[in-house]
Amino acid sequence: MSQLAGQEAPLSSNHYEAALTQARELRNLTRDGKFIGSTSGFAPGIAQGNLVILPKDWADDFLVFCQKNPVPCPLLSVSSPGEPMIDLLGKDIDIRTDVPEYHIFRNGELAEKTHDIKDLWWHDMVTFVLGCSFSFEDALIRAGLSLRNIDCQSNVSMYRTNLATTPSQYFSGNMVVTMRPFKPADAIRAIQITSRYPKSHGAPVHIGNPADIGIKDLSNPDFGDAVPIKDGEIPVFWACGVTPQLAIINAKPPIAITHAPGKMLVTDISNEQLSVL
Template identity: 90%
Template sequence: MQARELRMLARDGKFIGPTSGFAPGLAQGNVVILPKAWADDFLVYCQKNPVACPLLSVSAPGEPLIDLLGENIDIRSDVPEYHIFRNGELAEKTHDIKDLWWGDMVTFVLGCSFSFEDALIRAGLSLRNIDCQSNVSMYRTNLSTAPSQYFNGSMVVSMRPFKPADAIRAIQITSRFPKSHGAPVHIGNPADIGIEDISNPDFGDAVPIKDGEIPVFWACGVTPQLAIANAKPPVAITHAPGKMLVTDVSNEQLSVL
């Protein structure tokens, strides 16, 4: 019920913020919407990069309802904020894309690290972005993704700081959620993956890293936005970083033992 209420608030323009910490226990998804002519190659890109782009759902062309992931989900209005890319450039931000929809648009919903945050909290771990009521910190890296014909680029990661023992526990827990990016892709020195200033994220908000803590980095669903910038399709629509589609699917349905 909480997920449906949140989607209705987004649909009415009354919820436009980050979704981390909302609808605990339910999966959240990154969104990429492309014309059919570009969708097949993006599907290949996702299949070649399952850690950064774990597929939860792919729609039929022109179908705005995502019934597989929840009751009455309308992808044209149920995300708190959308980014519109034209020829690879961010051209517009909006809270509703009904005026931009046409009959051959294909929607991809990809797993999100927000989905495993509930499991980390239930295990007694503290998440700095939730404690600070801020968006998660996200960074461009020098980690390359496997290219498809048109889509390519470096991986974006999200970061959460932990004490070493808690970082080990976080690895154990998140490895059970491959559809939500799974285990971290890097731990420790940010410079090793091309992040020069940990206090200045490329997306989201900066959070403090306390003495004795180490940064832990997971693959992030903002990665396709860099691939879109390189592929330059005439139009592409994504979620705004940190502002996800909240589904009715439980995190446990996406977990592995």
């Protein structure tokens, strides 16, 4: 029996167990420095997360920024100061080693890229894990939709926009979006499906003409990789967890640590656990 429009095939227990095994294997490889690539397409059905780490003095205001901007900044977890283990999201997750690549910002400037932040860790660091659109990709695929970034084995395309976020005291800036091209009928199904996943950015924030949201050239993304758009397809744009990195640049905290765009924390949480039926 075919699936109803907008519905994906149910996630089986075997599918989840296989994805969970892959998620834990991927974190182990990442921790050992053997995996440093994009996590798009890995551990399908498992939630992935964007990362922001700030000193405690800056963390409260960033929390307010997330609360004011739940679409680009959907909170999955906030740690206690100095706690590197993220038990809420999975077994043995060490935030200092389990992300493929970290970006270190100092006073709003990208100062360093590294694969391990143990040497930078200190007692008052607060970790924020935010939902990621990679999480809903498996649901789209199970509904029979094709995702160009996965088909091309590339990172997703990410763009700066003119869509303003709601500022907190220190954090502000415009939204970053991811783009995936679809035929119009498939775009409608993608909207229906992703609206069930508000913790993974939810429904798209824009469809169609990229110039309407300040994007000049789809072939030249600000982050990630360009993907081809075929005849009859339209670009569909979702809010992106790189948005906080622009807010960090504007706020200029003495230090902030994030993931590299497209290189996420892969959790143990199933995407279904974060869905809204």
